[in-house]
Amino acid sequence: MTGFLQDIGLSYELAVLVAKALGVAVVGAFGLLWTLLGIWIERKVAARFQDRVGPNRVGPFGLLQSIADAVKIILKEDIMNRHVDRWPYNLAPILSTLSVMLIWAVIPFTAAWVGADLNVGVLYLVAVGSLGTVAVIMAGWSSNNKYALISAFRAVAQLISYEVPMVISLLVPVMLAGSLSVQAIVKSQHIAYLFAVPMTVLIFLISGQAENGRGPFDLLEAESEIVAGFHIEYSGMKFGMFYVGEFLHAFTLSVLTALLFLGGWQGPLAEKIIPLGFVYLLLKSVFVYFVLIWVRMTLPRVRIDHLLNFNWKFLVPLSLINLLVVAFLWKLMPDTDQINSFADALGPTLVLFLANVVMFAGVAWWLREWARRDREHIEARRAVVAEPAEATAAAGD
Amino acid sequence: MDITAEAIVFLLLSVLTLGSALLVVTTRNLFHAALYLMLALFGVAGFFVLLAAPFLAGFQVVVYIGAIAVLIILAVMLTPSVTRLPRIYNAQWAVNLALAVVFFLLLFSVLTPVVDDLGISGTWGANFTQNSPADVPASSVSDLGEALVDPQQYMLPFELASVLLMGALIGAALLVSPTARDDEDAPHESGQGA
């Protein structure tokens, strides 16, 4: 690519720059277009969960439904509240999607295709992800709508709370691989980290789902409670931007899980036939995506106090304990700093897996105790409420 | 990339950072001020990248934009006149200006070779060991991690930081705990949760 550009008369620096710019366009456009397919997958799967057929009219199996929807939403009138604060209002949907799209800059698609193999890749993921919070505040405040503002506050409380366990769980693959580069983390997975640290994967997925504001954590846009959430005042394509951002976020979360815990592009022959790695990555990501939709379709929405309690009183302590336990066992085993093959990884993976089983048992016991105490608490309160009621009933006779 | 490209990026980032910093103090809309502050902080993150300190750049965004600026916005919401600040000048603006000039001169004298020329370097100047960002070793973050827990180096500050954070968290808890929020005389029901 660079060679060709130099041939048509560009200097080396300019050729590199143009090649990289084209890379950006390809990666960004791929992310956005994949979202259209992702929406179709999600609608089809969701329909199956609800015993429906899903989109089936536009194109084979309704495959073109998302494209029709995209055209429709572009042709929709953009109704704007006349009291909005224009600059933040118009920037918010772009920033919201951009904060997710920027993550794609450091994703290694195969052994050789990677936009920017930053040596602080994981930190970069966290950093650009936190820009999403800013977009939510901007949208909520600039809309000049009380519902939007209140739900933006809720959203911020949720987003910043769940960022803590997510980042702590991200530290586990960083520690095992000894690198912040996403590509290096993928390469260090001779056995996918999923088998060594399933607890971490679970924490990452739960908090990621909450960061994304879907599944059981969709109170950001609880239709029945706060109309539509912080983007209530948006319509037309600007609303579409938030929508695209949400789906892109969901898929990006799947890709990140595949990269950090499922071995990314690794698979048979992936090092030799480079494009094959891309197929592996997509397959793994779609599998995680399916699991996320499954969770989303199965669990009912949680209440905001439960949501925050669950995070600060359960997920954060658990993720810290998990990190320290993994760190302790990792140091206890010999030669964990030089794992170069499947055989090297086998022992540590088995030990960590068993430790995780013990941890899961402990957590199950902890949660049972918690639920038991909660139940007693509620029943005690119910008894207090019931007594006066019986008294009045008796007086009425 | 050659020097000129870096210089251009540096100039653009400077304009971004200083421009938005100026807007922070001149706008009458507190919410906008907070957003401009984020932009200025983002520009600073860009400088860190240019200085081959991507770790600092990352945490500049995570901590300053993702946490502190968000906290500032939440605090701004508590003020009664978010959109129309009655006055933009503080009553003590003269003192503030004098302090700003003093701090600027201090920074200038530490960071530039002026002090070297005066012959009092070593005790006063910043004594940069690296002349170019390209000389920074790629493993600097890992080195930082080793230095942090090394008893010979930064182990004590590392643990003290934890104590400081503990103090901050306890202070925050005291500030907003239900007992502190309620009226002193009024009977209250607290400790419901668990």
Next chain:
Amino acid sequence: MILNEWVFVGLFFLLGPVLLVVPIALSKWLAPKRPTPIKQDAYECGAEPVGLAWKQFRAEYYIFALVFLVFDVELVFMFPWALAYNKLGLFALFEMVIFVLLLVVALVYTWRKGALEWS
């Protein structure tokens, strides 16, 4: 050398928004625009909005932002530690245990004080 990788990221920051602005601009060009006063009111469940939303708000979310900030700063220290962990001894783990334990004590205190309750 390090900066080369960042050129791509920098370009992403510049060109990414362009990709996102295109559909919005397209919509601005193609979509109809027939504003009426009622359409342009804030949508608050059909009731006519009373005043603007830019009022003084009691943000009970403030405490969560404060706690988050503390944990964020903690993570600043944990990242280099995790990165260098393979090169460190068991002693480094105990230091981190102390570091985390102090914070967990503070978190439990905050919890017991009832500051983490949703009010």
